[in-house]
Amino acid sequence: MVPFPVADATGIYSGEKNYTEKILENSPLERVLQQKPIGNDWNGKAVVLGYDLNTAADHVKNYQVTVSWDPTEKLYKNELQYTPAEYAAGKLVKNTVTDEDGHKVVEFKDATGQTVLSRKVIDAVKNANTYYVYNDYKQLAYVIPPLASAAALNSSAVDNTCYQYKYDSKNRLVEKKLPGKGWEYMVYDRQNRLVASQDAVLGSTQNNFAAKGWMFSKYDEFGRVVYTGFFANTASRIDIQTTINTMSVNPGNNEKRNNTTPIIQNDESIYYTKNAFPTEGMTILSVNYYDAYPPLPSGITTPVSIMDKPVLKQPGQSTASVTTKSLLLASYIRNVEDNAWTKTFNYYDEKGRTIGSYAQNHLGGYTRTELDIDFAGVTIQSKAYHKRLASDPEKVITQTFTYDHQNRLLVHKHQVDTNPEEILVQNEYNELSQLKNKKLGGTTLSQPLQNINYTYNIRGWLTKINDPSHLNGKLFGYEMRYFNPLNPNIAPGRFTGNVTEIDWKNASEDVLKRYNYAYDGLGRLLDAVYSEPNATAPFNNNYNEHLTYDLNGNIKTLKRNAFPASGSTTSVQVDDLIYNYTGNRLTKVTENALNDTGYEGGNNTISYDLNGNMKDMLDKGIQSIQYNHLNLSNGYSMQQTNGLGQLLNSTMSYLYRADGTKLRKTYSSTPPRGSTTTRITDYLDGFQYSYTEGGGICLECKTESAYEQQAYRSASFVFPGTPIPEWKLDFVATAEGFYSFTENRYIYQYRDHLGNARVTFAKSSTGAPEIIDTNNYYPFGLNHISGPFSTSGFGSFYSYKYNGKELQETGMYDYGARMLMPDLGRWGAMDAMSEKYSAWSPYNYAVNNPVMVIDPDGNDVINTGAGMTATGADAQFAFKAYVATMSTSTESSGGNIFTGFGGTLGEDPKPGFWGRVSNWWDRLFGRNKGADILTLTRGAEVSRAVEVGEPIRIAEFFSAIEVTSVAVGAATLGAVLTPVMMKDPEYNWARDLPLTVPITTTADESEPEFEYFYRAMSYNEYSKAGGYLTQRLNDSGIEMGEGPYVTRRLEYAQKASFSFGYSDQYDIIVQYTVPSGTYEMFKKISLPARGTTMRQSEQLGLPIKKREDGDYNFSFYGRNTAIFNSTIIGLPQIISIKK
Structure with missing residues (x-):
C-alpha cells in the first residue's frame, strides 16, 4: 500500500510519468482535444481528437437510394444510385481521431447524426472509405466497404462486395444480402420475435x-x-x-x-x-x-x-x-x-x-459435474465424473482452487481418479495484480517443474516471459518490444500497442530467434523479418514473410522464405503467391516460386457454395468440401499424389451437435499399396478418444504432414499387424495443457501472448522436465519449415498448436466456427460477424494483424491488449485504450470514433454502434476464468484488476440501448454491475457522477468507502422477454415494437437529483420500445411488483421519448434490491448492498 502515491510518485515509479492528461477545449463544450498516456516514452505521443465540418477537399460521396413500397412482398425496396455526387462543404460533421503513431480515422455524420462515412487513412494518398447509405426512412439500406467505394459501382459489384438490407412496414429487417453470399430472409410473429430464417x-x-x-x-x-x-x-x-x-x-x-x-x-x-x-x-x-x-x-x-x-x-x-x-x-x-x-x-x-x-452424451455415456462454491460464488472445488459409454469405467477429475483475500487464484490442483494430486499452477501477483510469477507442475509446492516470470512496462503491457537471452535452466523465453525495437530500421517502433519485435528461445535448440514486424496505416502486417541475433550473420531471412493487401484487407501477394525440401542448408523464397479474387472470394492462387516446398500452387480454380463457403481446394488435392446448415465443414474428399507419383485417396468427415459442438472426426486414407487406415477421434466434454483400424499410416501422404511435409514429423506410426483395434482414451485438457492417459503423466505447454503452443514438456522418468515438442510459427500460423521438426500427432495433444487450436489432416486449423488456412493466411468460409466488421473482408484472419489479434472461435476477434490475453492486467490496457477515444462532453460522448487499438480494430461506427460496444467488452472481460475487480473513477482509468470466477452471460441486457456502455466485468461471476454513460441529454447527470464501481466477492468490508454487490442468482432466459410484464402486455392485446424490444439498464444513480428524493439509491430502469399505435394503452397498464415501487418516466424527471420512427421509449423504475427480487425483471439477485 502506497501511503502518499502522488507525493512519492518519483521515487516509486523511478522518474516515470505515472498519470494521464486530458487537454480540453476552451469552450463550454469542454471537448477533449488530446489524451496523453502515462509513461515518459509517450511524451509527444498523445491521442488527438478533432472536431470540424467537411470541406470540398474531403470528397465525401453522397450516395442516394430510391425507395419504393412493394405491395406483393410487403417491404421497402431500395435502389442504389451508382453515380453519386459529393456533399457540399459544411454539410457534414467531421470528427477525427489521430492515434499515438499519427494514424487517422475520420468519421462524417449528417445533420440527423447518422454516420455516412468512416475513413481510415492508410497513407498520404490512400484511404479506406466505408460508406453507410440510408433510405428516406433513415433505414440503413447499404454498406459500401472500401474496395467497393473506391471503384465504379454496378449491380455485380454491389452483390459481390456490398451489404444490402430491406425492411417491412414495422421497421423489421426482413431481407439482407452479405457480400459474396446469397439473400437471407427473416420472418417474425406478432410479438416481433424472429421465428423463421432462411x-x-x-x-x-x-x-x-x-x-x-x-x-x-x-x-x-x-x-x-x-x-x-x-x-x-x-x-x-x-x-x-x-x-x-x-x-x-x-x-x-x-x-x-x-x-x-x-x-x-x-x-x-x-x-x-x-x-x-x-x-x-x-x-x-x-x-x-x-x-x-x-x-x-x-x-x-x-x-x-x-x-x-x-x-x-x-x-x-x-x-x-x-x-x-x-x-x-x-x-x-x-x-x-x-x-x-x-x-x-x-x-x-x-x-x-x-x-x-x-x-x-450421444453415445450413452455421461459427464457429471459437481461444484463446491463459497458465499460469493467462487469455485473452491470441482469434480467431473465421465464415461464415453455407459459400460466404460468411470473417470473422475477433481480440481481444487485456493485464492487470496482479493479472490485471485493462488493454487490450482488437479487429480485424476486416485492418482497423486498434481499442482498445476501456483500464481504470484505484483502490487497491480499483474501475474508476476507462475510455477507449473509437481506434487509439492516447493518443487515445481518450471518457474515462469512475467515482466510488464509502465503501461501494463507484457514485455517478457522469462528472459530469452538467459534461460538459466528454463525451457523457454520470450520478449516483446513495442516502441523500442532493437532493429528500428527494419520495423519502427509503435506506440499504440502493436508488437514490433519478438525474441524467443527454446532450450532444445538454444538459438535466440527474432522477428521484426512492420505494419501499414491500418495496422495490417506487411513484413515479418526473421533473424538470429547471436549468429555470425544475424539477418539470414530464413523465415521471412512479406504481404500486400487490397482495400478490404484481402491478401494480394505473399512471399515466404524457408529451407527447401531438397535438403539445402540455405533458405530460399519458397512461396511467391498471387491471389486472384471475385469480390472477396479467393478464386485462384498463382505460385511463381515454382518450388515444391511451402504452398503447393497449381493455379486451380476455387469454387464456393451459395453461402460463400469454399467447396474445394484442388491445389491441396481437396476435391470437395461439404457443409451442414451451420456452415461447418463436415466432409472432405481428397486425392493427391505422393513423392513417387502414386495416387492417394482419403476422406474426412465430422459429426456436430446442432449447437456447433464437434463430436467426432473420421479420417480414412488408402495408400497405393496396403489396406485402408481409418482413424476416428471422439471429442467429449474435454476428453479426447481415438480409434485406429487398418493398415499403416501413409508416410508420403501430404495430409499427414499438413501439406508441409518438411514442417512436422509424425508422433507415432501404426503398421499392419497391429493388435485388434480398440477405443483409447488419449487425454483430457487441463488449464495448463493436458493429462495424457496413454502416458500417465501431465503435459504442460509454454504459450505466448496469443496462446500459441511454443514448448510442450512433461516430467521425465527421472523427475526432470523434458521437452517433447517445440513450435516456431510464421505470423499466420504455419510452422517453420526446417529442422528440429515439431510433431503433427494428429488425434493427439500434439496437434493443438497455433492459438491452441487443433491442426487437421487438411493442413487447416479448426477454430470451431471456421477452418483457418495458415499457409494462405485466411479462412475458407464467410465470417458470421461480417456485418460487425463491414470494412474488412469476411475471409480475413485477425484483421490482418495476427501478432496482436486472435479469433478465439472463428466468430469474432479479440485484441490481446498489447501482448496480454484477455484477463487481468490486459483489461486495464484495453479499457484505457478504449477511454482514450472518449470525450467527457455532452455533445460528443456518443459520437467519437472507436478506433480500437492503434486505429485498426473495432466495430464500424454504423448506427447503433455505441449501443453495441458493451457486448464487445463483455466478451473481452468474460473470456477466461475469473474477471477482475475493476475500480472506475471519472476519467475512466482502471486502477486495479483481480481475477475471480467464471463467465456468465449478462451483456444481452444492454445490447439494444443507444448509449455508450462500459460493461466492465459484467460478464463474470461475482460481478453484475455496469456503469452506463448516456449520450441522451436527459441522462447527462450520469457523466457528472464519480463512476466508482467496485466489484468484489469478499465477505468483509476491506474498503468501507465502496458499495459491495454480491451475485446471488445466475442469468436465466426468463429475463430476456421481460417475464411478467411481457405476459401482461400480451394478455392486453398490445403488440410490442421492433425487436429486441426489451432492454434493461443497471445504472449507478448515486446523487441523481430525482424529484422523489432517492438520491443515494440504486435504481433499475426497464425500458420498452412500443409502437405509436399502442402507446396510450401501454401508459394505462398497472404493474404490481411484489413491494417494488414502479414509477413512470415523467415521475422520475426522465420523460417518455419519442423515437425518429414514431415509436416511443417508455420506462419503468424500481428501487434497490426489491427490483431484483421481482418476477418482472428476473435479473440476477443482489443479496445486499453495503455502504
Whole structure:
C-alpha cells in the first residue's frame, strides 16, 4: 500500500510519468482535444481528437437510394444510385481521431447524426472509405466497404462486395444480402420475435436436410426459446409471414409444456405442444426446459444435494418461496449428421447458482459435474465424473482452487481418479495484480517443474516471459518490444500497442530467434523479418514473410522464405503467391516460386457454395468440401499424389451437435499399396478418444504432414499387424495443457501472448522436465519449415498448436466456427460477424494483424491488449485504450470514433454502434476464468484488476440501448454491475457522477468507502422477454415494437437529483420500445411488483421519448434490491448492498 502515491510518485515509479492528461477545449463544450498516456516514452505521443465540418477537399460521396413500397412482398425496396455526387462543404460533421503513431480515422455524420462515412487513412494518398447509405426512412439500406467505394459501382459489384438490407412496414429487417453470399430472409410473429430464417443454401435442396426449408425458433409465453429446428417447406418469406400474421388459433404463437402427450421424433419425446408456427414438417434440433424438469431418461435422477449443499427444488416439491421457477433446467441438443441427442440437466443451489450438471452424451455415456462454491460464488472445488459409454469405467477429475483475500487464484490442483494430486499452477501477483510469477507442475509446492516470470512496462503491457537471452535452466523465453525495437530500421517502433519485435528461445535448440514486424496505416502486417541475433550473420531471412493487401484487407501477394525440401542448408523464397479474387472470394492462387516446398500452387480454380463457403481446394488435392446448415465443414474428399507419383485417396468427415459442438472426426486414407487406415477421434466434454483400424499410416501422404511435409514429423506410426483395434482414451485438457492417459503423466505447454503452443514438456522418468515438442510459427500460423521438426500427432495433444487450436489432416486449423488456412493466411468460409466488421473482408484472419489479434472461435476477434490475453492486467490496457477515444462532453460522448487499438480494430461506427460496444467488452472481460475487480473513477482509468470466477452471460441486457456502455466485468461471476454513460441529454447527470464501481466477492468490508454487490442468482432466459410484464402486455392485446424490444439498464444513480428524493439509491430502469399505435394503452397498464415501487418516466424527471420512427421509449423504475427480487425483471439477485 502506497501511503502518499502522488507525493512519492518519483521515487516509486523511478522518474516515470505515472498519470494521464486530458487537454480540453476552451469552450463550454469542454471537448477533449488530446489524451496523453502515462509513461515518459509517450511524451509527444498523445491521442488527438478533432472536431470540424467537411470541406470540398474531403470528397465525401453522397450516395442516394430510391425507395419504393412493394405491395406483393410487403417491404421497402431500395435502389442504389451508382453515380453519386459529393456533399457540399459544411454539410457534414467531421470528427477525427489521430492515434499515438499519427494514424487517422475520420468519421462524417449528417445533420440527423447518422454516420455516412468512416475513413481510415492508410497513407498520404490512400484511404479506406466505408460508406453507410440510408433510405428516406433513415433505414440503413447499404454498406459500401472500401474496395467497393473506391471503384465504379454496378449491380455485380454491389452483390459481390456490398451489404444490402430491406425492411417491412414495422421497421423489421426482413431481407439482407452479405457480400459474396446469397439473400437471407427473416420472418417474425406478432410479438416481433424472429421465428423463421432462411439463407441461400436452405433455400435450395443442396443442404444436409436435402430439402428447401427454414430454420425456426419457438417460444413460450415468457419469450423463452423452448425448441428450435428445421421446417421443410417451399413457401416464400411473404407467404409464411402472411400465415403467421393471420393466425386465429394461438395468435400469440406461444408453446406450452406438455408432459402427457409429447411430440415424438425418432423415438425421442419432446414435452411441448406444437401449436405455434410451424406445426408440421419439423426436424427438431434443440429443446430447452424451464421451471421444472421433464420426465427423466432411464437411469437419471435429480440429486437431493451436491457437495453437501441442497439442490433447489422444483415448484410443488417444497413450501419454500424460492424454487427452480424461471431457471433453465434441461437442454436437449440433437446431432446434425445423425439422430442421436445430448441431454444436459442443470442443478442449482438455493440462491439460484449452478452447482452441478449431468450431460448424457450421444453415445450413452455421461459427464457429471459437481461444484463446491463459497458465499460469493467462487469455485473452491470441482469434480467431473465421465464415461464415453455407459459400460466404460468411470473417470473422475477433481480440481481444487485456493485464492487470496482479493479472490485471485493462488493454487490450482488437479487429480485424476486416485492418482497423486498434481499442482498445476501456483500464481504470484505484483502490487497491480499483474501475474508476476507462475510455477507449473509437481506434487509439492516447493518443487515445481518450471518457474515462469512475467515482466510488464509502465503501461501494463507484457514485455517478457522469462528472459530469452538467459534461460538459466528454463525451457523457454520470450520478449516483446513495442516502441523500442532493437532493429528500428527494419520495423519502427509503435506506440499504440502493436508488437514490433519478438525474441524467443527454446532450450532444445538454444538459438535466440527474432522477428521484426512492420505494419501499414491500418495496422495490417506487411513484413515479418526473421533473424538470429547471436549468429555470425544475424539477418539470414530464413523465415521471412512479406504481404500486400487490397482495400478490404484481402491478401494480394505473399512471399515466404524457408529451407527447401531438397535438403539445402540455405533458405530460399519458397512461396511467391498471387491471389486472384471475385469480390472477396479467393478464386485462384498463382505460385511463381515454382518450388515444391511451402504452398503447393497449381493455379486451380476455387469454387464456393451459395453461402460463400469454399467447396474445394484442388491445389491441396481437396476435391470437395461439404457443409451442414451451420456452415461447418463436415466432409472432405481428397486425392493427391505422393513423392513417387502414386495416387492417394482419403476422406474426412465430422459429426456436430446442432449447437456447433464437434463430436467426432473420421479420417480414412488408402495408400497405393496396403489396406485402408481409418482413424476416428471422439471429442467429449474435454476428453479426447481415438480409434485406429487398418493398415499403416501413409508416410508420403501430404495430409499427414499438413501439406508441409518438411514442417512436422509424425508422433507415432501404426503398421499392419497391429493388435485388434480398440477405443483409447488419449487425454483430457487441463488449464495448463493436458493429462495424457496413454502416458500417465501431465503435459504442460509454454504459450505466448496469443496462446500459441511454443514448448510442450512433461516430467521425465527421472523427475526432470523434458521437452517433447517445440513450435516456431510464421505470423499466420504455419510452422517453420526446417529442422528440429515439431510433431503433427494428429488425434493427439500434439496437434493443438497455433492459438491452441487443433491442426487437421487438411493442413487447416479448426477454430470451431471456421477452418483457418495458415499457409494462405485466411479462412475458407464467410465470417458470421461480417456485418460487425463491414470494412474488412469476411475471409480475413485477425484483421490482418495476427501478432496482436486472435479469433478465439472463428466468430469474432479479440485484441490481446498489447501482448496480454484477455484477463487481468490486459483489461486495464484495453479499457484505457478504449477511454482514450472518449470525450467527457455532452455533445460528443456518443459520437467519437472507436478506433480500437492503434486505429485498426473495432466495430464500424454504423448506427447503433455505441449501443453495441458493451457486448464487445463483455466478451473481452468474460473470456477466461475469473474477471477482475475493476475500480472506475471519472476519467475512466482502471486502477486495479483481480481475477475471480467464471463467465456468465449478462451483456444481452444492454445490447439494444443507444448509449455508450462500459460493461466492465459484467460478464463474470461475482460481478453484475455496469456503469452506463448516456449520450441522451436527459441522462447527462450520469457523466457528472464519480463512476466508482467496485466489484468484489469478499465477505468483509476491506474498503468501507465502496458499495459491495454480491451475485446471488445466475442469468436465466426468463429475463430476456421481460417475464411478467411481457405476459401482461400480451394478455392486453398490445403488440410490442421492433425487436429486441426489451432492454434493461443497471445504472449507478448515486446523487441523481430525482424529484422523489432517492438520491443515494440504486435504481433499475426497464425500458420498452412500443409502437405509436399502442402507446396510450401501454401508459394505462398497472404493474404490481411484489413491494417494488414502479414509477413512470415523467415521475422520475426522465420523460417518455419519442423515437425518429414514431415509436416511443417508455420506462419503468424500481428501487434497490426489491427490483431484483421481482418476477418482472428476473435479473440476477443482489443479496445486499453495503455502504
